[in-house]
Amino acid sequence: MxxxxxxxxxxxxxxxxxxxxxxxxxxxxxxxxxxxxxxxxxxxxxxxxxxxxxxxxxxxxxxxxxxxxxxxxxxxxxxxxxxxxRRVTADGLADLYRVRRILECEGVRCAPSAPAEALARVGAAVADGEDAAAAGRWERVGTADIRFHQALAALVGSPRVDEMTRHLLAEMRLVFHEMGSPREFHEPYLARNRRLYDLLEQGDIGAAEAELRSYLDDAEAQLTKAYREQQ
CATH class of the missing domain: 1.10.10.10 (Winged helix-like DNA-binding domain superfamily/Winged helix DNA-binding domain)
Structure with missing residues (x-):
């Protein structure tokens, strides 16, 4: 209650x-x-x-x-x-990551032409996650991570992409609940979020996209393993 x-x-x-x-x-x-x-x-x-x-x-x-x-x-x-x-299924998880790769990688590719305030929102989400981790508030770290990925897709500059991303990442938050320890899941990605943002700031778009693809591959594999262990 x-x-x-x-x-x-x-x-x-x-x-x-x-x-x-x-x-x-x-x-x-x-x-x-x-x-x-x-x-x-x-x-x-x-x-x-x-x-x-x-x-x-x-x-x-x-x-x-x-x-x-x-x-x-x-x-x-x-x-x-x-x-x-709703509970997200293993098949649903795979589909979420399939669509996320399309939207977020396009956001990274659009970063050079995105407004400065759009890139600043990416950095703000990274900082929010780091602050929440320092305070030991791991559920808030999860929320900051969602905002980080929303901000990446928002670099496209499309209201339709923004809306689709909001819906997808709300589903992703449901997936996060399947992980036993929020800290164990989120902590390794804090440094990766920071690295991805730094690459975007430096204008190294090729390296940023490669980092994001590797990041999403690793996260999907980790979550898929957790789903299988629960079956």
Whole structure:
């Protein structure tokens, strides 16, 4: 119950930002953020009535938001049980990495023409991860890692790519929950995030893309191994 109350409190705190024109979209965005930030984990129930009270929106609005997130593969409806946060399958994991390579590597290739503030967001995410690690807040390290990869794809400069990446990386956060120790998983990638950012800053795009491909290959192999061990 305390964990459920935590994410509901976050929804309630953000409800003033729910706009009238696209209320269901906004509620879906708030729920997606709870997933991306690690507050909602695979298998968690998302109670319709409690969410409606927290967000102060109608049942129909909640159901439309659920429909949007079910289509994004973040939630699943179970007959006579309700709506739950989805578990990513091993096949789904492989597909996530397939698409991530396309989007993030294109972001790296676009870095030379990206605005300075876009590259600065990559560096800010790296620094956030390092600060969170220094404080021993490993769930926050996971959130910073998600923001880092979002910022890489955002170097493309396409709102459509940004939207697709947000959806993909929310799914990735669900994958992170499958790892037993957040520190054990995330700690080795802090230095790799820093190295990748340094290569981008130096303008060594070929080396940056090679580093990113190796990074994604290693992360996928590590997560796939963890999935197999759980079966």
């Amino acid at each position: 305390p964990a459920q109350q935590s994410w509901l409190d976050s929804i309630a705190a953000a409800r003033d930002g729910i706009g009238r024109a696209s209320t269901a979209d906004r509620v879906a965005h708030l729920l997606r953020e709870q997933i991306t930030d690690g507050r909602l984990a695979p298998g968690d129930r998302v109670p319709e009535e409690d969410l409606g009270r927290a967000a102060k929106v109608s049942r129909n609005t909640i159901r439309e938001a659920f429909r949007l997130l079910i289509n994004e593969r973040l939630l699943v409806h179970e007959f006579n049980r309700g709506v739950f946060v």
